[in-house]
Amino acid sequence: MLEPIKVVVTGAAGQIAYSLLYQIGKGDVFGQDQPIIMHLLDIPMMMGVLEGVVMEMMDCALPLVRGIVPTADPAVGFADVEAAFLVGAMPRKEGMERKDLLSANVKIFKVQGQALDKHAKKTVKVLVVGNPANTNALICSKYAPSIPKENFTAMTRLDQNRAQAQIAARLSVGIESVRNVLIWGNHSSTQYPDARHALVKKGAEEVKVSDALPDTAWLQDQFITTVQKRGAAVIAARKMSSAMSAAKAAGDHMRDWWLGTSDGSFVSMGVISDGSYNAPADVVFSFPVSIKNKQWTIVQGLPIDDFSRGKIEQTGQELVEERQEALSVCED
Numbered sequence: 001m002l003e004p005i006k007v008v009v010t011g012a013a014g015q016i017a018y019s020l021l022y023q024i025g026k027g028d029v030f031g032q033d034q035p036i037i038m039h040l041l042d043i044p045m046m047m048g049v050l051e052g053v054v055m056e057m058m059d060c061a062l063p064l065v066r067g068i069v070p071t072a073d074p075a076v077g078f079a080d081v082e083a084a085f086l087v088g089a090m091p092r093k094e095g096m097e098r099k100d101l102l103s104a105n106v107k108i109f110k111v112q113g114q115a116l117d118k119h120a121k122k123t124v125k126v127l128v129v130g131n132p133a134n135t136n137a138l139i140c141s142k143y144a145p146s147i148p149k150e151n152f153t154a155m156t157r158l159d160q161n162r163a164q165a166q167i168a169a170r171l172s173v174g175i176e177s178v179r180n181v182l183i184w185g186n187h188s189s190t191q192y193p194d195a196r197h198a199l200v201k202k203g204a205e206e207v208k209v210s211d212a213l214p215d216t217a218w219l220q221d222q223f224i225t226t227v228q229k230r231g232a233a234v235i236a237a238r239k240m241s242s243a244m245s246a247a248k249a250a251g252d253h254m255r256d257w258w259l260g261t262s263d264g265s266f267v268s269m270g271v272i273s274d275g276s277y278n279a280p281a282d283v284v285f286s287f288p289v290s291i292k293n294k295q296w297t298i299v300q301g302l303p304i305d306d307f308s309r310g311k312i313e314q315t316g317q318e319l320v321e322e323r324q325e326a327l328s329v330c331e332d
C-alpha cells in the first residue's frame with residue numbers, strides 16, 4: 001500500500017461533489033492501492049450541509065479513505081494537496097450561456113489560485129470543473145505562478161463522453177468499442193466535437209468511424225450540435241445542471257492524468273495552448289492529449305481539413321474574448 005495523498009474537492013456540499021466523492025473514495029480515480037485523505041472545501045454557509053456529506057462519507061466505510069477534513073478555509077482545504085478538483089462555483093440556469101457566469105465565478109478562481117500557490121504541493125494536479133471552466137483554469141494558473149502552467153487543466157471530458165456515447169448509439173455498438181473522439185476548444189456551445197480521427201471496433205478489426213458511419217451530414221451537423229447543446233438540454237429537462245455525468249467525467253479526467261493513457265489512445269483535456277493546430281496561444285484550449293508519467297502531451301500531426309480549421313478558429317476566438325473579460329474582472 002502507498003502513503004496516503006491529500007486530495008481536495010471544492011464545492012464539496014454541491015451536487016457534482018455528491019457523486020464525485022464516492023468515486024474518489026472507492027479507488028476509481030487514483031487506483032485501488034492509493035489511500036486518500038479527503039479535503040472538502042465549501043463556503044461558510046454550507047458547513048451544515050457539508051457535515052451531512054461527511055457523515056455519509058464515513059458511513060460508506062471505504063477502506064482507502066484515511067481521513068476527511070471538512071472546511072471553509074482555503075488555507076486548510078489546499079494544504080499539501082496533490083490533486084485538486086475545483087468544482088465549487090455557481091451553475092448556470094435555463095437560458096444562460098456558460099460565459100454569463102464569468103464575472104461571478106472567475107474571482108473564485110483567482111482566490112483559489114492564490115491559495116493553491118501558497119498551500120498546495122508544487123506538483124499538484126488541478127482540474128477545473130466550475131464554469132466557464134477553460135477561462136477559470138487560466139485565471140487560477142495566473143494567480144499561482146509558483147506552480148507549472150501544465151498543472152492546470154479544464155474539463156471537456158464530459159463533452160468527450162457525450163460525443164463517444166452519441167457515436168456508439170448511432171453505430172449500435174458498446175461504448176468501449178469507440179475511441180479517439182475529440183473535443184477541441186472551449187467547454188461552451190462553440191466547442192468542436194470531432195469524430196474524424198475516431199475509431200470503432202468491428203469484430204476483430206478497428207476501422208475509422210467515418211468509414212463505419214458514412215453519414216457526413218449527421219457527423220457535421222446533428223452530432224456536433226447535440227454535443228454542444230447537451231448541457232442546456234439536461235438543464236431544460238432536469239431544471240438543474242448535469243451532475244452524475246459531470247462527476248463521472250471528472251473522475252475519468254483525473255484518472256487518466258494520474259495513471260496515463262494507453263498507446264494510440266488519446267483523450268480531450270483543456271490545457272494551456274502552445275498554439276498547436278493554429279489555436280490561439282495562452283488560453284486553456286481543449287486538445288487531444290496522451291499521458292505518460294502524469295505528464296500530458298498534445299497529440300501532434302492529426303490532419304485538419306477546412307471544416308475543422310474553421311471550427312477551431314471560432315472556438316479559439318471565443319476563448320480569447322473570455323480571457324480579456326476575465327482579466328479585466330480580476331483587475332477590478
Ligand SMILES: NC(=O)C1=CN([C@@H]2O[C@H](COP(=O)(O)OP(=O)(O)OC[C@H]3O[C@@H](n4cnc5c(N)ncnc54)[C@H](O)[C@@H]3O)[C@@H](O)[C@H]2O)C=CC1
Pocket residue numbers: 010011012013014015016017041042043046087088089090091092108128129130131133155156157158159187241242243246
Ligand atoms: N466542465 C464541465 O463539464 C461541467 C461544469 N459544471 C459546473 O460545475 C460547477 C458546480 O456545479 P454543481 O455542483 O452542480 O453546483 P452546486 O450549486 O450544486 O454546487 C456548487 C457548490 O460550490 C460551492 N461554492 C461556491 N463558491 C465556492 C467557493 N468559493 N469555494 C468553495 N465552494 C464554493 C457552493 O456553496 C455549492 O455547495 C458549476 O459552475 C457548473 O456549471 C457542471 C457540469 C459540467
Ligand SMILES: O=C(O)CCC(=O)C(=O)O
Pocket residue numbers: 091092098131158230231232234235241242
Ligand atoms: O452550464 C451547463 O451547461 C451545465 C453544466 C455543464 O457545463 C454541462 O452539462 O456541460
